[in-house]
């Protein structure tokens with residue numbers, strides 16, 4: 001069963017200089033429930049635009065996006081906002097945490113807004129997530145008083161507090177050193193193994209090698225895909241996966 005499907009998805013930006021730019025071209029994508037999919041491709045190939053369009057943050061020009069059996073192209077802005085709040089999680093670099101709130105309040109804010117469960121449950125869930133991601137001691141800190149890796153952990157807690165069906169990530173480890181990046185990936189894999197579907201864009205083969213399937217985008221289209229299968233954490237086959245992925249990317253000229 002597909003949790004997410006796009007059919008003939010196109011996105012054209014009006015650039016203001018008279019020449020519209022078509023950034024997504026006839027994208028057909030199918031993501032199964034519980035899958036972990038990475039999107040790679042050169043800078044400017046349309047990875048971020050794809051994530052924004054699929055999640056309804058940006059309007060598609062034509063085509064359709066079917067999420068959990070529902071075509072979301074006809075939904076109003078308000079309906080899309082509710083869908084995103086309740087069923088989707090985002091770890092995007094542009095979506096900063098709020099400066100006037102401490103770490104805990106940043107994490108719980110969207111859950112209070114969603115009102116799916118009561119505040120007591122939300123607070124309990126936030127405490128569990130902070131514990132799991134190792135930031136419990138930082139709950140009261142201002143977001144300017146923690147490291148980039150710690151901030152990213154808080155962003156992850158915030159993105160999953162409403163227990164989304166799907167988690168979108170745009171370079172979720174992009175700004176981090178390699179130790180912090182691999183710790184974040186551990187957390188994402190835990191989330192995926194607990195059942196959340198993950199779709200993330202990355203330039204980093206080490207990150208993508210942990211996904212089940214890697215898609216390659218070129219000039220607005222998905223031109224190729226590489227199936228790696230589920231990561232076996234116990235046997236630690238990451239190095240081999242990374243080598244296979246790098247060889248594939250090399251063939252594609254990446």
Ligand SMILES: Nc1ncnc2c1ncn2[C@@H]1O[C@H](COP(=O)(O)OP(=O)(O)OP(=O)(O)O)[C@@H](O)[C@H]1O
Pocket residue numbers: 013014015021023041042043044045046047048049050201
């Ligand atoms: N709001 C916008 N208006 C006009 N053009 C845009 C807009 N957003 C993105 N683009 C253009 O769309 C193309 C794809 O951009 P996008 O950010 O999706 O690529 P990307 O593959 O995510 O790149 P990167 O790896 O550098 O993040 C680029 O040429 C970009 O300039």
